[in-house]
Amino acid sequence: METTGPHILTVNTGSSSIKFSVYDMDERSLLKGEIAGIGRQEGSVRVFFSDGSICVDENTRIESFRKGAVVVTRCLEETGYVGSIEAVGYRIVHGGMKYREHCQLTEELLEYLRDIAHLAPEHLPQAVEVIEEVERGLPSIPGVACFDTAFHRDMPEESRIYAIPLEFYREGIMRYGFHGLSYEYITDALCACGVPLDRVIIAHLGHGSSMTAIRDGRCVETTMGFTPLAGLVMSTRCGDIDPGVVLYLLREKGFSADRLNLLLNHGSGLLGISGRTDDIRKLLALEKRGDERAILSLRLFCHSVRKFIGSLSAVLGGLSTLVFTAGIGENSPEIRERILDGLEFLGIRLDTERNRANQKVISDKQSRVMVMVIKTDEERMIARHTKRILNGEGR
Numbered sequence: 001m002e003t004t005g006p007h008i009l010t011v012n013t014g015s016s017s018i019k020f021s022v023y024d025m026d027e028r029s030l031l032k033g034e035i036a037g038i039g040r041q042e043g044s045v046r047v048f049f050s051d052g053s054i055c056v057d058e059n060t061r062i063e064s065f066r067k068g069a070v071v072v073t074r075c076l077e078e079t080g081y082v083g084s085i086e087a088v089g090y091r092i093v094h095g096g097m098k099y100r101e102h103c104q105l106t107e108e109l110l111e112y113l114r115d116i117a118h119l120a121p122e123h124l125p126q127a128v129e130v131i132e133e134v135e136r137g138l139p140s141i142p143g144v145a146c147f148d149t150a151f152h153r154d155m156p157e158e159s160r161i162y163a164i165p166l167e168f169y170r171e172g173i174m175r176y177g178f179h180g181l182s183y184e185y186i187t188d189a190l191c192a193c194g195v196p197l198d199r200v201i202i203a204h205l206g207h208g209s210s211m212t213a214i215r216d217g218r219c220v221e222t223t224m225g226f227t228p229l230a231g232l233v234m235s236t237r238c239g240d241i242d243p244g245v246v247l248y249l250l251r252e253k254g255f256s257a258d259r260l261n262l263l264l265n266h267g268s269g270l271l272g273i274s275g276r277t278d279d280i281r282k283l284l285a286l287e288k289r290g291d292e293r294a295i296l297s298l299r300l301f302c303h304s305v306r307k308f309i310g311s312l313s314a315v316l317g318g319l320s321t322l323v324f325t326a327g328i329g330e331n332s333p334e335i336r337e338r339i340l341d342g343l344e345f346l347g348i349r350l351d352t353e354r355n356r357a358n359q360k361v362i363s364d365k366q367s368r369v370m371v372m373v374i375k376t377d378e379e380r381m382i383a384r385h386t387k388r389i390l391n392g393e394g395r
């Protein structure tokens with residue numbers, strides 16, 4: 001089978017998965033796939049065509065990211081897309097101090113990513129492995145690197161700098177911010193429907209959660225920091241905690257760096273508090289049965305989002321639009337309602353019916369703040385940048 005292009009392949013490497021999509025030049029998605037559970041006992045490969053029909057659906061062990069990338073190119077061969085791919089766009093979690101904008105992939109950039117792997121040890125080494133393998137499978141096809149940190153590159157210094165001696169900032173210890181591709185997609189979507197970007201907060205609430213504040217189209221503050229561990233209470237990450245807690249665990253409890261990493265990145269947040277699960281749907285079900293730890297975990301989560309809506313509104317000097325996005329933000333009316341409860345003083349008035357129906361605008365007509373639910377699409381954003389950069393177009 002042969003499929004005529006030109007097409008763009010997008011590759012999004014996570015901490016245990018690779019998501020990939022094929023787009024045409026009008027941003028229509030033709031094929032979507034996910035290789036999940038990489039390195040685990042039980043992995044899976046699921047690939048769908050744009051009409052929803054299944055292309056591959058199997059449970060299989062995928063030992064490494066390199067093997068996962070081989071599955072991606074094999075899948076392109078089997079579906080006939082391999083010859084039509086003109087460019088590959090990669091999601092890269094971190095561009096360090098040097099790569100602040102999305103750009104064409106070069107050997108020099110790959111080398112830099114290998115050098116800064118310690119900045120995102122759970123993402124960058126895997127992403128580099130996947131790039132190497134996809135480049136082997138699709139030789140001489142140009143690549144574009146899309147950085148999750150790029151959206152936040154122009155944050156003012158008071159938002160970027162940690163109040164530790166300034167030398168650390170100069171060597172790159174600063175707030176970078178993440179989820180940038182999602183924020184870019186949402187701001188493009190707001191522009192497309194004529195919503196002004198004067199004072200906007202976007203709440204990306206998924207497995208990883210963060211929020212960002214946009215004034216006059218520019219990102220001015222965000223909740224994640226040097227790493228994606230900071231800010232909101234998340235599924236398994238702790239979010240903001242007093243660094244004194246880390247010192248205490250190191251000194252008094254004999255924690256090693258690896259054990260601390262496991263605790264703060266994988267054993268905290270909703271999972272750590274509930275002791276049962278990090279999935280909001282399951283936590284809501286447990287709450288109905290009176291599970292106290294589940295109740296507490298949901299209270300902590302909503303409180304943390306509410307607190308940051310307040311502080312980001314203060315940074316913006318007011319709020320005109322609040323957007324919920326990602327798994328929890330898009331799909332959970334209960335959680336949105338709880339977060340917004342008590343924020344009437346900011347001018348937020350929820351329309352309960354519209355909220356329950358997951359409508360695009362969920363505030364009522366009297367609300368001074370427009371509250372919206374918009375589905376994010378990071379892969380589409382990668383395809384958009386890839387086309388733009390390879391065509392030599394500006395932003």
Ligand code: ADP
Pocket residue numbers: 205206207208235278279280281326327328331332
């Ligand atoms: P990721 O950050 O891995 O891309 P997602 O944005 O897909 O994650 O969000 C995953 C989370 O979304 C899940 O952990 C789950 O808690 C939540 N979620 C998904 N669907 C629903 C739903 N219908 N109701 C409540 N929560 C949901």
